[in-house]
């Protein structure tokens with residue numbers, strides 16, 4: 430039976446042991462090896478740096494979040510409840526979330542008005558949910574964020 434990833438919600442094929450988008454392990458996988466790996470704590474720091482923004486006070490700002498739990502979720506948006514607050518008027522209140530996995534950061538747009546773009550190869554691409562790896566630049570509204578997953 431196809432299975433739905435508990436972290437990013439992607440449907441995966443029955444024979445896949447890990448999610449094709451974020452790399453999370455299939456929940457019902459019961460082999461010893463998989464069970465062991467899945468419980469391994471992630472020890473990393475997620476760094477989010479503001480490269481460009483219409484909000485001048487935000488440019489150059491760095492947010493560093495220590496991550497010890499696989500699947501840790503970091504919310505990003507205009508509302509003050511977010512862990513990373515981006516007061517750019519073109520950013521939605523709850524714009525996106527970042528999910529830290531052992532093989533990269535999953536960026537998930539939360540149905541924002543203006544979308545989330547991955548900046549790559551001199552262009553940009555609208556993304557919905559995608560593992561962007563350990564280093565990426567995303568644009569939300571007029572704000573560009575550099576995301577880096579660093580070993581701690």
Ligand SMILES: [Zn+2]
Nearest residue numbers: 434437448451
């Ligand atoms: Zn997933």
